Amino acid sequence: MRARRLRASLRGWGGVGAMAVVCALAVLFALLLPAARSHGGDTGGTGGPGVTRGSQTRAEECTDPEEQTLAPSAADGPTIDAIKSRTGEKRKLVVGVDQNSYRWGYRDPNSGGTAELEGFDIDLVHRIAEDILGDPDAVQFKAIPTNQRIPAIQDGRVDMVVRTMTINCDRMKDVAFSAPYFRTGQQLLAPRSSPITGYDGSLAGKKICTAAGSTAYSTLEQDRADGDLVASADLSTTVPNQLDCLVRLQLGEVDAVVTDGALAASQAAQDPTVQLKGDPFTTEYYGVAMKKDADDLVRRVNRILVEFRADTTGGWQRSYDVWLSETLGRDTAKYEPPDPRYLRKS
Template sequence: MRVARLRARLRGWGGVGAMAVVCALALAFVLLLPGTQARTPGGPALGHGHTTEATQARAGTCTDATAQNRSPSPASATGPAVQAIKARGYLSVGVDQNSYRWGYRNPNNASGALEGFDIDLVHRIAKDLLGDADKVQFRAIPTNERIPAVRSGRVDMVVRTMTITCDRLEQVAFSAPYFLTGQQVLAPRTSSVTGYDASLAGKKVCSATGSTAYDHLSADKKDGRLPASTDISTTVPNQLDCLVRLQLGEVDAVVTDGALAASQAAQDPTVELKGPAFTKEYYGVAMKLGADDLVRQVNRILEDYRKDGGWKASYDKWLLPTLGKESASATPPTPVYR
């Protein structure tokens, strides 16, 4: 019965959705991916190139509301981390391969290349560091493997809708923010769930292991901001697995970044965003602690990416259809460096 219902809903997705589900169910470990695909062309210049310099924050003063302001200022000087990448000849990057419009394999693309907003950013970093946008080795990494992959040196960086938080800053280094989003609830259109509120009482909610969504669910349930009867025990390696559980009827709602949820709602017309975003979060590029030269180089690249229209062109191509031009996410965040 559940399988029949899932098949019916997948017909609404089309090829992309079916591909994404297969990838999500199969991806329980790190996969080595090919890295040959086209870059996104530039677009009109933006007027958001202004940056401000903040005083160096002392240890112990970090709050998640300002965690995105703790990255070092941009610089072009190379150091050990950048030199190692140049000597190797390619950039190793952890990404997603099943997040529609962020990092996914388009079945209509004969080359099977990865596409999406995060993938465009990776190509831009490779072009600026190595002179060739295609000198990238992509590794598909589950949500809960993002930090271990960086810390172990399996990848040089992770560009995978990763929110900057104080806890994560103790484990990895982050670039300045490149995208603004917030947590939201995704549920069937016919559901009685109205958002991140009392309507979640008695409901089963899914989130990805190691995600900020689960962190909020866990903390809010302990503090009483979430109904005590809300079941948050369902966690999965990849966020898209939550959507599969939702389609199978195994959970009642999903909590994830609004930007990702909007893309999933675009894939499956039987689900929708419920209520407004209840957090304000920023995505950053994660790198190894101590790789300050690489972090500064990435921050320099992000500065240029915003100024020359590359960021705007990528947003318009991948995210404008789902988030719109009036969204707070439609403008790149203005960085504040430590």
Template sequence: MRARRLRAGLRGWGGVGAMAAVCALALAWILLLPLARPHGAGGAPAGDGGQTARATQARAGSCTDADAQNRSLPPSAAEGATVRAIKERGYLSVGVDQNSYRWGYLNPNNASGALEGFDIDLAHRIARDLLGDADKVQFRAIPTNERVPAIRSGRVDMVVRTMTITCDRLEQVAFSAPYFLTGQQVLAPRTSAVTGYDGSLAGRRICSAEGSTAYDHLSADKKSGRLPASTDISTTVPNQLDCLVRLQLGECDAVVTDGALAASQAAQDPTVALKGDTFTREYYGVAMKLGADDLVRRVNRVLEDYRKDGGWKASYDKWLSPTLGKDSESATPPAASYR
């Protein structure tokens, strides 16, 4: 089943007008997705068949965020109830972003209007392994703050959407082994006096996405005193890209988000720039439902192959090297360590 395409009428990414158009398109796209819905498909994605979610990954009490990425299940090609249900249905349902430049986005200069990006490549690769056809995937646009609920409710089989593996999230969803290394960073107007995640944020209005690790760090660091008490972190948005729009409109002074996403946003708008270095070390993982052990193991096998056969590197070079650089620490896939 080939994905249905949405025509894109935007021209270019820079500036407030383009960003506002992208956000308007995002609202329409949420209503139009899925892109690919096979004939006769009517049910929600299969989860664990109604079974009680098993404690397949370490609980927060024995977990630290420094090693949360090392708590996934070893890879396997064995099929269980979750994988069989996906095969019987005939397509993989994946929650993705549609407005994160070079990660998962609608390219306004691509007449086909197809979703593109690093995360989109990975979703197609998983579908190819599970179903023998990279296009047997149903994409659903998921806001940042809806990623966990979408998995737990069974709206999607998995989320491939720049989602950091943390101990708190391991309580709610299962994760694959890590597929990308990143860290939190500050984005601000190029002419701003903000210098990074430091005292220069005093009295500044900081924007972050609801349900993001960025907001978690901002909240914790303000309570601990790492951030100045006068830093205003009250500006939160459902989708991370909305922070860039707020920044362009002068409704906030800086954005805190993953450095990989911030670099892509700086590429979209030359009036903003990264400020300072990343101040955390984090890993993205594919998120799935607790108890879907066979799917977690299968995705980990896909990731092993993706790293070994050059697929990961080819995708990085195509999408992320222009913004992060070929020599970045993120340019090498993170090694997997299983529990």
């Protein structure tokens, strides 16, 4: 393609000289290409200049990130073998979750003396643990702030993160994702009495809270740079955990919160003085995040997700009915993930 564009631009030069330039550039490109590929070929770690350069190349080419995952497989590999080789009390799947997201991952003080973690994401974690270790309770939950989800994976503190984490191209530089398990979109949460009407001019001069490292913050920054968000909107308030934004809103320190609509609906259910304002202004998908080189674990999780979706009595639909139907409604059509496509080859 580059050669064709170059030939077209040189067509007016005429003669042998122009073609000589094209040929020389083509040879130079051919000589440099293997070297460039060799820098980006290492996907085995999370650091080093070679990995970074290769990740940036993939991110630039990234389209439909929810499809950039590996095909399902039941085969064990080095990552799963390492998990299974843990002994005694340590023979557990270590998973980063939220413990403050109502209906997703939270502790219900009314559930009894234990106040165990429960919610949609927690159901999925138990399903994964049952498949890999034969015991749905063989899980060590680690509460991970929003801005620590990727570092926790890279540092090996957790095997995976199941925490309403949106799949996107930027994050795919650092972690691998499963196929999507839920569809949502960014939405505004504000007091019922607020003059804010949605993602529009009513945000002029308003303080908006987002979680650091969230897709909400990056979306707002990009939209303001592109002119799709009013320039006077104040994005300076960021917090480690998304729920902290609700507290800031309740205290009157900010005018609105932007987060995933599925989470915002749960927060509105917790506090009837706030409500969703306007429609979702993005489409996003939650996925399970793992280390970039954990191919066997990614494939296994993708197989588990296929079964989780197909299981109408104890899978995705049941979890939705139990945890989310009260806040999101009985109709699941706009929350169901698309049929998975597995476009990542290695």
